[in-house]
Amino acid sequence: MFEETLEENSKLQEESLHLVTFELSGEEFGVDIMQVSEVIPVPRITRIPQAPECVKGLINLRGKILVVIDLNKRLGFQPKDTDSLSRILIVEVKDTVTGMLVNSVKEVMHLPLSSIEPPPEIIKSKINSEYLTGVGKVGDRLLIILNLAKVLGEEEIEELNELSSAKENI
Template identity: 50%
Template sequence: MHDEEFGVEIDTVQEIIRMINITEIPRAPPYVKGLINLRGRIIVVINLSTIMRVGSNEPDANTRIIVADVDGTVMGFIVDSVSEVIRLSAKSIEPTPSIITNKIRSEYIKGVGKINERLLILLNLNKMLSSEELIHIQNMSSEIAEVAAT
């Protein structure tokens, strides 16, 4: 997002896909971009930039959707791009400096990974939504699945 580099734990990621057509949901919260049909599975897509309040770029050829399991609910997160999969050792992850938590809510961040001369802000996808927001997404997903099944 913008010029910062972020990372997420690969354990929660099911797959990373190119941006596809997203169907908007009337009266959805601002952070919900809409729905995608991923090989017959209807998935709610979240705009990560909106949640993090860092501004949003227009989707382009590099935009991706990270499909992840968040507390048992599969959802997609729109990101500007995905560049690589990196293995970080626990000793290369440091606590988050306050200068970062001044800009991004601290619960969104697991730490900062050091990779050579780069710093990678490690996001906690399980904390991106409040418990109320997650319940709302889970209810939305259930309702959509019921409608799709009929």
């Protein structure tokens, strides 16, 4: 009996994607929970002169300086002022830890792989298609699944590392 339950649980994990979901510009997005180390309220953000447009600034997270990316700006949406619902996802992409500012975090969920489809053309016209893993159907809602490794390209990751290390050396 116990072994059967374990087997069913492992099948559930194999056949679903574990996501953190959040809102940007009125749309619901999700990212693989394995890339998110924590979700924090928005602390004081220090702006960086001459930083790329999508870089909101720097935060001090328990003594570690992290660059914060405004995902609204990065994905080409209208930026939103931070409020009490705004959160920063602390994520690790290719050994780089960074913060991603989102409008609000919705939930942590398992999404069956069978309910994920390739992104339709209409979504590809709004967001660079390489940023997308797919679109998940959750009841009557649609969830846009992002590939964080593509949202931050190789050059940007290097630039983020330089911004973080330059600030730490001051």
